[in-house]
Amino acid sequence: MDLDTVEELVVPLRRDELPVWRPGDAVIAGGTWLFSEAQPDLRRLIDITAMGWAPYEIRDGGLELAATCTVEQLSRLSGQLPPDWTAAPLLHQCCTALLASFKIWKTATIGGNVCLSLPAGSIISLATALDGVATVWRADRSQYTVGITDFVTGAATNVLGAGDIVRSIFLPAAALRGKTAYRKIALAPLGRSGAVLVGRLDRPGDGGTFALAVTGSTTRPVSLRFAGLPTTAELDDALDGIPAQLWHADAHGTPDWRRAMSAVLARQIRAELQ
DSSP: OOOTTOOEEEOOSSGGGOOOOOTTEEEESSOTTGGGSOOTTOOEEEEOGGGOOOSEEEETTEEEEETTOBHHHHHHGGGSSOTTOTTTHHHHHHHTTSOOOHHHHHHOBHHHHHHHTOTTOHHHHHHHHTTOEEEEEOTTSOEEEEEHHHHEEETTEESOOTTOEEEEEEEEHHHHTSEEEEEEEOSSTTSOOSEEEEEEEOOGGGTOOEEEEEESSBSSOEEEEESSSOOHHHHHHHHHTSOGGGBOOBTTBOHHHHHHHHHHHHHHHHHHHO
């Protein structure tokens, strides 16, 4: 869609070239959502794709994903990670939870997916499952880090202030070494995800904890954590403890259906990891 209200395009090459934020601004990377519908209040685009960020950086301590890394680049990364990072297949699995054409995969960025903060955000599912931490550049030139479960505050809401930019998402090696199980369900074969759940069982040397990421079915990501693999009853009790108002309602599923399906998928995940 043409954005015919845009009067200016700014393409900074470095952080110190980012313009002072003003009403009517929007940051653009892939732009797959921005150009999908009318944006009548938009006056200026700030394109961050020329800042030269490497899509990813593999470190001893974990994986740093630039906000401008595309869904396609993330998916392909599954086969390029250290062999002891047994959660690597989850990168591709979560990408498949995003209902999109190959054109979108080549353009959409992980930063855009996280910043939209939709319940069905596939990168939100990934980051929640692997204890992802976002680095945010503030408009005042400072920066801070925040866990993805605290970053997303509700359906299409997050902690970003005016002019804030997500720089990257970090996934720690300890989580990447865990054993994972992935489940997704939708009302239709090509429908938007109604629930996306991921279980992770850490190695004994990394604490041996069990974490269940509940996304898609809730308005914000929920991480349920246990000292080890929980019993079925303990898992059910933890899901029952999710506040009723967090279960999402839209055309892709009712809260009761999402809650019930999340319980079914959680039991499947527990059985697989057992």
